[in-house]
Amino acid sequence: MTTTQIAPAARQRLLPPEAGRAGFVDALRSEFTKIRSTRSTYWTLLALIVVCIGIGALACAGTASHPQGISAAGFDATQQSLAGLYVGQLVIAALGALTITSEYSTGMIRTSLAVQPRRGVVFAAKGVVFAVVTLVTGLIASFGSFFVGQAILSGAHAHLSATLGQPNVLRAVIGGALFLTACGMLAYGLGAVFRHTAAAISAAIGLLFVVTVLVQFLPHSWQDSVDKWMPALAGSQVWATKVTGGAHQFPAWGGFAVLAGWAAAAIIVGLVLFRTRDA
Amino acid sequence: MIEARGLTKRFGDKLAVDQLTFTVEPGRITGFLGPNGAGKTTTMRLILGLDRPTRGSVTVHGKEFSRLAYPMHELGALLDAKAVHGGRSAYNHLLCLAQANGIPRARVGEVLDLVGLTEVAGKRSRGFSLGMGQRLGIAAALLGDPAILMFDEPVNGLDPEGILWIRNLMKALAAEGRTIFVSSHLMSEMENTADHLLVIGRGRLIADCSVAEFIERNSVQSVRVRTPKPELLADLIAAAGGTTVAGAGGVLVAQGLPVDRIGDLAFENAIRLHELAPAQASLEEAFMELTADSVEFQAHTPGSGTASRTDRMHPTGVAS
Numbered sequence: 001m002t003t004t005q006i007a008p009a010a011r012q013r014l015l016p017p018e019a020g021r022a023g024f025v026d027a028l029r030s031e032f033t034k035i036r037s038t039r040s041t042y043w044t045l046l047a048l049i050v051v052c053i054g055i056g057a058l059a060c061a062g063t064a065s066h067p068q069g070i071s072a073a074g075f076d077a078t079q080q081s082l083a084g085l086y087v088g089q090l091v092i093a094a095l096g097a098l099t100i101t102s103e104y105s106t107g108m109i110r111t112s113l114a115v116q117p118r119r120g121v122v123f124a125a126k127g128v129v130f131a132v133v134t135l136v137t138g139l140i141a142s143f144g145s146f147f148v149g150q151a152i153l154s155g156a157h158a159h160l161s162a163t164l165g166q167p168n169v170l171r172a173v174i175g176g177a178l179f180l181t182a183c184g185m186l187a188y189g190l191g192a193v194f195r196h197t198a199a200a201i202s203a204a205i206g207l208l209f210v211v212t213v214l215v216q217f218l219p220h221s222w223q224d225s226v227d228k229w230m231p232a233l234a235g236s237q238v239w240a241t242k243v244t245g246g247a248h249q250f251p252a253w254g255g256f257a258v259l260a261g262w263a264a265a266a267i268i269v270g271l272v273l274f275r276t277r278d279a
Numbered sequence: 280m281i282e283a284r285g286l287t288k289r290f291g292d293k294l295a296v297d298q299l300t301f302t303v304e305p306g307r308i309t310g311f312l313g314p315n316g317a318g319k320t321t322t323m324r325l326i327l328g329l330d331r332p333t334r335g336s337v338t339v340h341g342k343e344f345s346r347l348a349y350p351m352h353e354l355g356a357l358l359d360a361k362a363v364h365g366g367r368s369a370y371n372h373l374l375c376l377a378q379a380n381g382i383p384r385a386r387v388g389e390v391l392d393l394v395g396l397t398e399v400a401g402k403r404s405r406g407f408s409l410g411m412g413q414r415l416g417i418a419a420a421l422l423g424d425p426a427i428l429m430f431d432e433p434v435n436g437l438d439p440e441g442i443l444w445i446r447n448l449m450k451a452l453a454a455e456g457r458t459i460f461v462s463s464h465l466m467s468e469m470e471n472t473a474d475h476l477l478v479i480g481r482g483r484l485i486a487d488c489s490v491a492e493f494i495e496r497n498s499v500q501s502v503r504v505r506t507p508k509p510e511l512l513a514d515l516i517a518a519a520g521g522t523t524v525a526g527a528g529g530v531l532v533a534q535g536l537p538v539d540r541i542g543d544l545a546f547e548n549a550i551r552l553h554e555l556a557p558a559q560a561s562l563e564e565a566f567m568e569l570t571a572d573s574v575e576f577q578a579h580t581p582g583s584g585t586a587s588r589t590d591r592m593h594p595t596g597v598a599s
Binding site for chain 1: 328344348358359362363375381382
């Protein structure tokens with residue numbers, strides 16, 4: 001355009017870089033500013049840490065005060081200390097959904113897409129920033145839960161507590177953070193599908209929590225072939241040192257792959273709709 | 280430059296935008312005028328790629344908006360001042376937008392200064408008044424120092440001071456050589472600011488002309504006379520080629536003759552006049568009649584104009 005030449009020479013125009021274009025790295029910076037500049041992010045992440053550590057500590061305190069009938073061989077001290085993840089998954093699901101639905105509820109999405117109309121870039125950057133923030137917070141929650149829980153257990157019954165050096169323990173504690181991240185990303189995908197906070201959070205909780213409960217009511221012969229495919233139950237194998245819920249369940253990484261598959265499906269459907277629908 | 284070619288958007292069975300073809304020329308203020316629901320906002324959303332056209336296309340500087348390398352440097356838009364996350368401070372809101380186009384952080388302070396929001400930069404925008412929200416939206420549009428600015432109903436709901444501020448800002452931005460595309464449902468607003476007008480009604484383009492041309496074409500000159508002998512004067516005016524409508528108390532509203540010709544007719548025929556005044560239908564009235572029922576107006580191509588604009592449509596006249 002010649003417009004810049006028409007402008008009075010007195011004023012220095014802000015010119016874009018001569019090459020390249022507004023891309024993924026720019027979008028990452030933008031999305032990181034967005035996520036760190038709202039209070040709800042901090043409250044939700046704080047809630048995640050408190051819920052994980054608090055519930056894990058309660059569970060371990062229960063075991064510590066009532067150790068009767070618990071054998072060291074059958075007990076998974078790591079999983080016990082990470083029990084807060086059952087509720088933590090719902091907290092992070094809410095934040096995952098909100099990451100994208102809050103743009104719709106406030107109207108911000110129209111402003112966001114008017115400065116970066118390549119929607120795939122916006123969607124990917126938002127997802128990556130959320131995933132990284134969740135993973136870091138998840139590691140804090142997971143390691144925090146483990147150390148607090150084991151301190152409570154070892155104080156009462158040293159033979160019932162675990163250390164990071166024991167087989168599968170480090171994997172399970174890191175797995176707790178991965179589990180939270182995958183649950184959050186599942187909700188992020190659902191957020192893009194529903195574009196409505198209540199609907200997206202309901203769908204995420206339904207898929208993670210309600211379905212897991214409902215499967216318990218199936219006839220036993222069906223249950224074994226169905227429940228191992230349910231996202232939360234399959235995903236929870238990665239934060240246990242032993243396979244839980246029956247011998248038919250997937251092993252740790254296999255189960256996590258099932259949860260990741262659910263999350264990937266939600267994200268792909270969300271991305272397709274995000275790109276094609278009118279904003 | 281914004282160019283729309285046969286731009287059409289259908290929502291269900293409603294045609295929101297119907298084969299719009301227009302060019303927003305660089306370096307001037309183009310007013311986008313139409314009643315509420317005429318399709319102005321949809322057209323702007325189509326320009327930004329927020330909505331996909333059902334048919335046709337629209338380009339900014341020759342490219343689809345989503346193909347521009349740095350969109351904020353080419354076109355800054357304010358569609359809806361409420362389209363912000365109210366929990367974010369003004370500064371952070373602008374910062375996240377600037378970062379999306381690789382715009383340096385220092386520019387955020389500049390635009391805050393420009394719109395006068397520096398003092399409340401750290402405050403969450405939820406508590407902003409309508410006028411402050413509007414300023415924040417304009418600051419966002421100016422971040423990339425774009426050649427084109429697009430504002431949707433920027434003065435809606437503002438107090439007189441806010442309206443004046445926006446009006447002056449638009450003039451100043453245009454004086455810097457920028458292209459301004461601004462929508463309004465108020466003709467009076469456009470009369471004061473725009474150089475050129477695009478008028479739409481029910482999604483269709485019904486005028487594409489300069490403001491002066493629009494005034495000339497759409498404001499009917501009439502003359503109001505009051506006389507003890509209205510019948511006699513009406514006959515004389517008719518004989519001279521004019522038309523009249525009689526009102527109560529000897530009032531005639533004449534059209535088709537200039538005011539001095541009517542005065543002369545009365546004088547030459549010794550008709551006493553108690554009142555003689557030219558009256559121009561206000562532009563607001565002309566605009567309302569023009570858009571009241573757009574389908575009544577048949578489109579035809581103007582005699583002049585470049586080949587690329589032969590599908591502009593003009594009203595055949597103003598219904599009386």
